[in-house]
Amino acid sequence: METNNNETVIEVKDLVTHYGQRKILDGVDLDVKKGEIRVIMGGSGSGKSTLLWHILGLYQPTEGQIKLLGKDIHRISFNEQLQLKQDIGVSFQSGALFSSMTVGENVALPLREFTELDENTIRIISRMKLEVVNLGGFHKLMPSQLSGGMVKRAALARSIVMDPKLLFFDEPSAGLDPVVASEIDDLILSLRDTMGMSMVVVTHELDSAFKIADKITVLDNGKNLITGTVEEIKKSENKRVMDLLQRRSRHDKLNPKDYLKRLTQENYTLT
Amino acid sequence: MTEDFIHFDKNDELCIIYVSGEVDLSNSAEVRKTILSALKTTPEVVVNLAHVEYIDSSGIAAMVEGLQFANSHGKTFGLSKPSKQVRSILELARLDQVFRID
Amino acid sequence: MINVLIKKVESIGISTFQAVERLGFAMRLFWDSFYWLIIGRRYKQKVRLRQVVEQIRVNGFDALPIVMALCFVVGMMLSIQLLYALSDFGAESQVLLAIAKSVTREFSPLITGVIVAGRSGAAIAARIGSQVVSQEIDALKVIGIVPVRYLVLPPLLGLMVSMPLLVICADFMAIFGGAIFSAHELNMSINAYMLESFNVLIVGDVLQGLIKSVVFGIIIVLVGATTGFYVTGGAEGVGKATTSAVVISISFIVLADMIASYFLTQ
Numbered sequence: 001m002e003t004n005n006n007e008t009v010i011e012v013k014d015l016v017t018h019y020g021q022r023k024i025l026d027g028v029d030l031d032v033k034k035g036e037i038r039v040i041m042g043g044s045g046s047g048k049s050t051l052l053w054h055i056l057g058l059y060q061p062t063e064g065q066i067k068l069l070g071k072d073i074h075r076i077s078f079n080e081q082l083q084l085k086q087d088i089g090v091s092f093q094s095g096a097l098f099s100s101m102t103v104g105e106n107v108a109l110p111l112r113e114f115t116e117l118d119e120n121t122i123r124i125i126s127r128m129k130l131e132v133v134n135l136g137g138f139h140k141l142m143p144s145q146l147s148g149g150m151v152k153r154a155a156l157a158r159s160i161v162m163d164p165k166l167l168f169f170d171e172p173s174a175g176l177d178p179v180v181a182s183e184i185d186d187l188i189l190s191l192r193d194t195m196g197m198s199m200v201v202v203t204h205e206l207d208s209a210f211k212i213a214d215k216i217t218v219l220d221n222g223k224n225l226i227t228g229t230v231e232e233i234k235k236s237e238n239k240r241v242m243d244l245l246q247r248r249s250r251h252d253k254l255n256p257k258d259y260l261k262r263l264t265q266e267n268y269t270l271t
Numbered sequence: 272m273t274e275d276f277i278h279f280d281k282n283d284e285l286c287i288i289y290v291s292g293e294v295d296l297s298n299s300a301e302v303r304k305t306i307l308s309a310l311k312t313t314p315e316v317v318v319n320l321a322h323v324e325y326i327d328s329s330g331i332a333a334m335v336e337g338l339q340f341a342n343s344h345g346k347t348f349g350l351s352k353p354s355k356q357v358r359s360i361l362e363l364a365r366l367d368q369v370f371r372i373d
Numbered sequence: 374m375i376n377v378l379i380k381k382v383e384s385i386g387i388s389t390f391q392a393v394e395r396l397g398f399a400m401r402l403f404w405d406s407f408y409w410l411i412i413g414r415r416y417k418q419k420v421r422l423r424q425v426v427e428q429i430r431v432n433g434f435d436a437l438p439i440v441m442a443l444c445f446v447v448g449m450m451l452s453i454q455l456l457y458a459l460s461d462f463g464a465e466s467q468v469l470l471a472i473a474k475s476v477t478r479e480f481s482p483l484i485t486g487v488i489v490a491g492r493s494g495a496a497i498a499a500r501i502g503s504q505v506v507s508q509e510i511d512a513l514k515v516i517g518i519v520p521v522r523y524l525v526l527p528p529l530l531g532l533m534v535s536m537p538l539l540v541i542c543a544d545f546m547a548i549f550g551g552a553i554f555s556a557h558e559l560n561m562s563i564n565a566y567m568l569e570s571f572n573v574l575i576v577g578d579v580l581q582g583l584i585k586s587v588v589f590g591i592i593i594v595l596v597g598a599t600t601g602f603y604v605t606g607g608a609e610g611v612g613k614a615t616t617s618a619v620v621i622s623i624s625f626i627v628l629a630d631m632i633a634s635y636f637l638t639q
Binding site (some may be wrong): 058086092100113 | 503508509516
Binding site for chain 1 (some may be wrong): 295296299300303327328329331332333335336356359360362363364365366
């Protein structure tokens with residue numbers, strides 16, 4: 001939107017995290033500017049979702065620093081964290097709508113909890129957001145009555161109801177048919193263009209990534225593999241990046257002895 | 272600050288409300304109150320948004336409430352000269368087709 | 374052989390560790406609930422009265438018919454057994470006293486506890502468990518809502534209020550059940566039997582039942598919530614958690630009942 005604005009809104013430095021003995025993230029860095037759409041890609045097990053959960057403060061890292069809107073999320077008070085959360089919207093892979101509430105109540109929940117607005121105003125705002133995601137009139141339905149694409153759009157409406165500055169997506173178009181998926185991509189772009197939101201999108205859908213990304217970061221084995229514009233990623237000659245673009249999964253070099261063991265030994269377990 | 276943020280020109284027929292600066296959760300209630308009380312006393316209210324740098328959803332909701340009140344009480348409500356940011360937000364929710372904008 | 378032994382010891386160790394961990398988690402839930410109840414307003418974590426009232430309705434009021442019916446039957450059953458047992462000593466007149474005391478002190482809180490554990494304990498575990506699985510808990514956290522305040526505190530307060538109310542109704546129905554069966558044997562009218570029962574009861578008897586019921590309510594919510602929060606493995610995990618929430622909370626209720634009886638009867 002504004003190209004002259006170079007303010008960093010998301011800054012991750014040297015993030016390391018373990019799951020048991022295994023290193024999931026091994027020194028990841030991330031730097032997202034205001035109004036930028038950053039797509040994070042990588043094969044399964046590359047740590048891309050883990051990175052997202054860390055940025056949102058759902059997991060504690062072993063080492064490293066995470067700053068959102070200039071604030072170190074681990075060093076601010078509860079009230080400052082709460083303040084920060086009003087500026088953040090998250091759209092989960094499964095939607096994570098509260099199943100005991102109607103769609104309208106889901107969208108209105110952050111307003112009800114954290115603003116002093118009049119009930120009439122809350123109703124207008126939440127229905128307006130449902131209009132934005134093209135779910136006008138659906139506020140009375142329960143989440144279980146919605147289709148997969150509608151759940152994701154309703155979740156998107158809830159994530160933008162507080163007019164956040166940062167928006168995070170976990171697999172926004174996974175499991176959707178191409179038409180609905182591209183609708184969601186268009187929504188993401190128009191939200192950025194009108195509201196100037198900065199976004200981080202974790203996805204493995206190449207088409208969607210190329211369509212929406214300003215920059216793409218590829219993770220591999222918990223490390224930054226490459227960060228660049230769509231063109232740069234497409235031209236990359238890094239073998240793992242090319243594998244990812246051509247949807248090749250990695251096969252380790254075959255060790256015939258091991259292979260035979262895996263097939264024949266009764267008590268074989270992965271070490 | 273507050274004096275600059277909202278002021279109005281009023282005669283018996285028309286009230287023009289000038290809003291400027293940022294409209295967000297902290298001051299949208301005031302905008303709402305001003306619009307609704309103007310609508311109670313004058314048959315036509317226009318909100319001038321030329322100098323609004325930022326408006327959030329609660330600000331837009333205040334306009335919607337103004338329109339709702341005007342329609343149900345036989346009065347006229349309109350927006351004028353929305354800034355680029357305001358217009359794009361109105362368009363996002365397709366409210367540009369609902370409001371009278373001049 | 375040795376290996377098998379080591380494996381066994383190891384698995385006992387692991388499950389002991391997990392049990393202690395969960396016990397700690399439950400204590401933490403209890404502490405956090407009251408922390409947010411008292412301090413929440415300052416951090417925009419208000420407890421909604423509406424939510425608590427809803428919990429009282431779902432966990433208390435809706436359980437009323439079944440609690441009353443079962444306690445009525447238990448009262449009758451007690452009077453059958455006691456009439457039979459005490460007639461050997463010619464002490465039938467003591468049936469009234471025995472029923473009134475045993476019902477208010479022991480049976481109605483216990484029966485109510487077991488029924489509510491089966492209804493609400495299971496429901497709490499299933500609800501929280503499925504919310505863990507569907508990322509709703511994470512969604513609450515990123516919105517800025519403390520899950521304990523939103524999911525544990527309302528049922529906790531709800532049960533702490535509705536359990537004693539249920540027990541009072543249960544007391545009444547159990548004594549009434551006893552009256553139906555034994556008033557005739559004792560040559561009393563049902564009215565007179567009821568009045569006499571209330572006369573022999575002292576405040577301490579009823580109070581003991583009420584205190585127990587509050588403790589049971591706390592146990593039910595904490596066990597349900599803890600098993601819910603520890604759910605892993607999708608829908609199947611939710612099912613398992615629901616079952617174990619009921620079994621564990623009933624076990625703890627019986628245990629707590631014994632301990633409470635010991636101390637309250639000193």
